[in-house]
Amino acid sequence: MSSTAxxxxxxxxxxxxxxxxxxxxxxxxxxxxxxxxxxxACPWAHRSVIVRRLLGLESAISLGIAGPLHDERSWRFHLDPGDRDPVLGIEYLGEAYRAADPDFDAGITVPALVDVASGKVATNGFQDLTLDFSTQWTAHHRDGAPDLYPEEHRAEIDEVIASFYDSVNNGVYRCGFASTQDAYAEAYGELFDRLDSLSERLADRRYLVGDSITEADVRLWVTLVRFDAAYHGHFKCNRQKLTEMPVLWAYTRDLFQTPGFGDTTDFEQIKQHYYGVHHTINPSGVVPLGPDVSGFLTPHGRADLGGRPFGDGTPPGPVAGSERVPSLT
Structure with a gap:
């Protein structure tokens, strides 16, 4: 991480x-x-939702959705009846953190796995959470679940993930929350340098590692899918829009049209969160009406590169009714 002021x-x-x-x-x-x-709204949380769905863990791990708006008391369940999570019975996620540690004063973040019986947060370790879904929860995977973290490719997956975590996943935040011109310029340069190198890598291969979707694709994609809706304007990541980067735009559309990705994406909640919560960046709280996201459903041509999205596995079934997001169709 940079030490630039x-x-x-x-x-x-x-x-x-x-x-x-x-x-x-x-x-x-x-x-x-x-x-x-x-x-x-949150990319770190979104990737846990994607992996849970791809692996078929819905019956083993229930899903609670915090709304896109929160205040100094933390993420809140303002989309649920009575403004409370129907299983945990809490209004704010911070209540589950304080149940685990009454003196907790660090960041109250999503994703979090909460022990239902005690109401305590068990973990908010977002870096390991999805890897553990793949490697620790195998007894509860659905038939045909893909291997998102295949042992023979783990070293390469880890290397690729590390190459874009700080510059892309965290890089858009480094641009958006920089408080000096030099810090912003540094983050901006690293972001687009890495996006250019990822474009080169994906120009002749369908997925980042191997010939099927892996953890690396999930982690990159959750940032790319938010790029034009939030990061390009709100976070000043404006050298180009995603739609102006041909390889990454096609790659993002390919995955968006793959079960587990687009069907877990809610663009309205994404915009409501970024523009409605970050008052230091957008004091008015006005949420933009654009961009037009219908292009995510247009042909991408990436299948011509070969590859099998789910490897030896199969696509997940339909999204459960209670977990559906607004469709673009």
Whole structure:
């Protein structure tokens, strides 16, 4: 991370324990025990929703959705009846953090896995959460679940993820929350340099690693899909729009049209969150009406590069009615 004055520094998560299948953690893998609290707006949370759906963990891990708006008290369940999560019974996610630690004063973030019986957050370790869904929750995967973290490609997947975490996933935030021109310029340059290198990598291959979707694709995609709706304007990442980067635009459309990706994406909630919560950047709170997102459904031509989206697995089934997002069609 840069030491340039005015640079955005992401705080470490405060409860990064892991839920493990071998019993070595105080939080064991157990179907029905945990509720995944996510938010449609947040890219870090979105990737957990995607992986949960691709692996078929819906029956093992329930899903609670915090709304796009929050205040100093944390993410809140303002889309649910009575403004409370129907399973946890809480109004603010911070209540589950304080149930685990009454003195908790770090960031209250999504995604978080909450132990339903106690109401305590078990983990908000977003960096390990989806990897653990792939490697620790295998007993609860659906038939035909893809291998998103294949052992033979893990070193390369880890390397690729590391190459764009700070410059792209976190880089858009480094642009948006920079408080000096130099810090912004540094983040901006690193962001677009990395996007250019990713365009080169994806020009002749359909996916980032191997011939099927992996964890690396999920992590890159959640930033790309938000680019024009939020980061280009709101975070000043404005050298180009995603729609003006041909390879990355086609790659993003390909995945958007793949079950698990577009059917978990809510553009309205994304815009409501970024423009409605970041008052230092957008004091008016006015949410833009654009951009036109219908282009995500246009032909992408990426199938000509080969590859099998789910490898030896199969696509997930239809989204559960209670988890559906507004369709572009």
């Amino acid at each position: 005015g640079s955005f520094e992401r705080e470490p998560v405060g409860m990064d324990e892991r839920i493990l299948a071998d019993g070595s953690s105080r939080w064991p893998v157990e179907a029905g025990r945990y509720r995944l609290v996510a938010a449609r």
